[in-house]
Amino acid sequence: xxxxxxxxxxxxxxxxxxxxxxxxxxxxxxxxxxxxxxxxxxxxxxxxxxxxxxxxxxxxxxxxxxxxxxxxxxxxxxxxxxxxxxxxxxxxxxxxxxxxxxxxxxxxxxxxxxxxxxxxxxxxxxxxxxxxxxxxxxxxxxxxxxxxxxxxxxxxxxxxxxxxxxxxxxxxxxxxxxxxxxxxxxxxxxxxxxxxxxxxxxxxxxxxxxxxxxxxxxxxxxxxxxxxxxxxxxxxxxxxxxxxxxxxxxxxxxxxxxxxxxxxxxxxxxxxxxxxxxxxxxxxxxxxxxxxxxxxxxxxxxx
Amino acid sequence: xxxxxxxxxxxxxxxxxxxxxxxxxxxxxxxxxxxxxxxxxxxxxxxxxxxxxxxxxxxxxxxxxxxxxxxxxxxxxxxxxxxxxxxxxxxxxxxxxxxxxxxxxxxxxxxxxxxxxxxxxxxxxxxxxxxxxxxxxxxxxxxxxxxxxxxxxxxxxxxxxxxxxxxxxxxxxxxxxxxxxxxxxxxxxxxxxxxxxxxxxxxxxxxxxxxxxxxxxxxxxxxxxxxxxxxxxxxxxxxxxxxxxxxxxxxxxxxxxxxxxxxxxxxxxxxxxxxxxxxxxxxxxxxxxxxxxxxxxxxxxxx
Numbered sequence: 001x002x003x004x005x006x007x008x009x010x011x012x013x014x015x016x017x018x019x020x021x022x023x024x025x026x027x028x029x030x031x032x033x034x035x036x037x038x039x040x041x042x043x044x045x046x047x048x049x050x051x052x053x054x055x056x057x058x059x060x061x062x063x064x065x066x067x068x069x070x071x072x073x074x075x076x077x078x079x080x081x082x083x084x085x086x087x088x089x090x091x092x093x094x095x096x097x098x099x100x101x102x103x104x105x106x107x108x109x110x111x112x113x114x115x116x117x118x119x120x121x122x123x124x125x126x127x128x129x130x131x132x133x134x135x136x137x138x139x140x141x142x143x144x145x146x147x148x149x150x151x152x153x154x155x156x157x158x159x160x161x162x163x164x165x166x167x168x169x170x171x172x173x174x175x176x177x178x179x180x181x182x183x184x185x186x187x188x189x190x191x192x193x194x195x196x197x198x199x200x201x202x203x204x205x206x207x208x209x210x211x212x213x214x215x216x217x218x219x220x221x222x223x224x225x226x227x228x229x230x231x232x233x234x235x236x237x238x239x240x241x242x243x244x245x246x247x248x249x250x251x252x253x254x255x256x257x258x259x260x261x262x263x264x265x266x267x268x269x270x271x272x273x274x275x276x277x278x279x280x281x282x283x284x285x286x287x288x289x290x291x292x293x294x295x296x297x298x299x300x301x302x303x
Numbered sequence: 304x305x306x307x308x309x310x311x312x313x314x315x316x317x318x319x320x321x322x323x324x325x326x327x328x329x330x331x332x333x334x335x336x337x338x339x340x341x342x343x344x345x346x347x348x349x350x351x352x353x354x355x356x357x358x359x360x361x362x363x364x365x366x367x368x369x370x371x372x373x374x375x376x377x378x379x380x381x382x383x384x385x386x387x388x389x390x391x392x393x394x395x396x397x398x399x400x401x402x403x404x405x406x407x408x409x410x411x412x413x414x415x416x417x418x419x420x421x422x423x424x425x426x427x428x429x430x431x432x433x434x435x436x437x438x439x440x441x442x443x444x445x446x447x448x449x450x451x452x453x454x455x456x457x458x459x460x461x462x463x464x465x466x467x468x469x470x471x472x473x474x475x476x477x478x479x480x481x482x483x484x485x486x487x488x489x490x491x492x493x494x495x496x497x498x499x500x501x502x503x504x505x506x507x508x509x510x511x512x513x514x515x516x517x518x519x520x521x522x523x524x525x526x527x528x529x530x531x532x533x534x535x536x537x538x539x540x541x542x543x544x545x546x547x548x549x550x551x552x553x554x555x556x557x558x559x560x561x562x563x564x565x566x567x568x569x570x571x572x573x574x575x576x577x578x579x580x581x582x583x584x585x586x587x588x589x590x591x592x593x594x595x596x597x598x599x600x601x602x603x604x605x606x
Contacts, residue, residue, distance in 0.1 A: 153505045
């Protein structure tokens with residue numbers, strides 16, 4: 001049995017425009033780095049080697065809370081020492097907390113000789129997500145652990161489906177403003193028009209079919225959200241300009257990553273993805289908001 | 304160029320439980336039979352060889368209205384003579400009007416040397432559907448023309464996607480009661496809870512993935528409708544008993560066909576499909592409602 005392991009835990013894009021609360025996708029970059037060691041005595045020790053000043057008490061730390069949930073499922077006591085270097089900025093909408101929670105439980109499972117299924121690991125990591133946002137959601141955790149594009153068909157009971165997908169380039173811009181997940185959730189209406197719901201599920205069906213059939217045009221046509229985006233995009237300055245400009249530059253489409261403020265765009269080619277990044281940079285330079293861009297790809301491998 | 308053609312135009316199941324207004328599937332049986340001849344003089348002559356007493360004036364007949372729409376797109380005048388034998392009972396919820404409308408335009412297109420795309424034909428046939436239900440919908444027409452399972456991602460603009468599907472047995476029961484499409488539509492609420500919409504689009508994504516990946520279990524788990532079925536099933540006596548009994552008998556799942564009153568169930572094997580038919584028959588014998596059952600398969604071939 002190994003005593004130490006280091007994992008690079010990927011950023012993820014939840015929702016994928018029309019798939020609110022059900023779809024997510026893993027990115028090749030950015031990644032948090034987690035190094036974990038088994039300890040002889042029980043307990044969880046967490047150290048951060050970054051400047052985000054995140055809590056290190058296990059109950060208040062997403063990785064710690066996830067590990068506590070995993071530990072409770074073990075037959076006996078266990079101890080872990082955990083060093084986390086976060087490169088995915090908390091609050092970016094790129095699954096920062098999911099990367100920590102997922103990385104911690106996957107690392108622990110590997111060190112313990114893989115006693116748990118991926119399904120179990122998603123459940124444990126969800127306990128970590130609850131610390132971060134108050135809600136047990138899985139749409140970042142699942143693609144982080146499984147790779148690729150994933151569907152949460154149902155959360156209670158948990159039903160996870162891996163969706164095949166063709167190669168995709170992903171451009172992300174993270175405007176350095178704060179959008180709280182809880183705020184982004186509260187501004188949503190509790191009721192939606194049936195005709196909009198129908199339009200949305202047509203797009204979801206189209207997106208899933210486009211991904212599985214490798215039909216880039218269909219993917220592009222289906223990346224439309226008539227329910228969540230019109231409300232949430234108001235919280236993100238420059239959103240409309242980024243979106244329309246990216247489409248003009250040849251992107252298949254895209255939208256808010258998770259609950260924002262990051263915006264992602266999918267492209268078929270590396271050239272388009274870089275062109276989109278230049279456009280995004282231009283928008284935020286003009287508006288005068290600090291930003292960070294990433295040009296990366298869909299990550300197909302599991303954690 | 305041929306002067307006469309005879310087509311068997313299949314019944315179809317719209318909605319497929321969770322895919323309200325967007326999904327549909329063609330059946331091998333029952334089929335209407337349409338024989339069409341080109342005439343030397345313009346105009347549309349319609350004869351019925353069945354006992355349903357449907358209107359024969361082209362403007363009031365679904366096949367006629369569809370043909371008028373097709374004729375308007377031709378460069379010059381055209382004449383058609385049409386003999387229709389309906390085996391799909393009007394008002395059964397099995398796409399009876401779609402079979403007539405789709406059959407007429409496909410037959411005309413073949414006789415004319417195929418000047419129109421399938422996309423065009425769906426549009427023409429939608430004019431026929433409008434005569435039947437007052438609404439231009441395409442979720443029966445599209446699978447009737449294309450075969451297999453089809454997705455209407457968007458109706459304006461029309462975006463049609465053929466979804467691959469594994470072999471499926473289909474059992475249908477048609478209790479001989481009347482449910483008008485317009486009534487079935489009016490009892491629906493105009494607003495739905497966001498949380499129910501999310502559950503629904505999780506199921507739609509699961510169903511599309513299950514069909515494309517040939518995952519029968521996933522298809523079964525996804526055949527759940529939390530929005531339309533709870534309201535519409537009240538109009539169909541015996542519905543709950545048929546549904547729960549069919550699942551117990553081994554069916555993957557199923558629900559209301561279109562707007563009812565027919566109920567369909569999908570099965571992996573012929574044995575289960577026949578067992579489900581016996582169960583359906585038993586339910587309606589006990590309730591004392593006349594019924595008709597069909598045991599058939601998903602039809603993969605286009606019209």
